[in-house]
Amino acid sequence: MKEIYPRLLKVMDAEKTFIHLQEDALYNFIPDKKYGNLEDLKIRYQKLLDGSKNRNEIWLNWLIFKDSDRKNPIGTMQATILKDEQKAYLGYVIYKKYWYLGYGTAALNWLIHHLEKIENINYLEAYVDINNKYSIKILENFYFENIRVLDGDFIFQRLCNKRL
Secondary structure (H helix, E strand, C coil), rough: CCCCCEEEEEHHHHHHCCCHHHHHHHHHHCCCCCCCCCHHHHHHHHHHHCCCCCEEEEEEEEECCCCCCCCCCCEEEEEEEEEECCCEEEEEEHHHHEEEEEEEHHHHHHHHHHHCCCCCCEEEEEECCCHHHHHHHHHCCCEEEEEEECEEEEEEECHHHHCC
């Protein structure tokens, strides 16, 4: 499995990620929008870092690197923890240049292990576009089960290993 080097997202990371986020193909499977300029992306990152106004939610966001000196970003990872529901929604975006190289698998593996260490999370969930065959396969390889369809997305869920 590929090795990744995540670190928490910072506003200044917009300068490293903006060019990667201009790839139209990224938006085939994610509901985010393409940011027209660097300032708009910095504003988005600041909102993510400010966190949810809902006390039940904790937002976590990471930038993923393929190198230990963290110079070459390859994507992002996100988790939204819903404390009352004892679950976490997770997701990742791998930049197009790094598709099909095993980084999606590495990102999901890292996220699962990180989130399973957090007390009071019993379930992990992921929404994936019904046409995103590659991400569907990755989720299935990590024993996520398709539990329903909502607005063009499959919703996958699994119990945390600590609960099995």
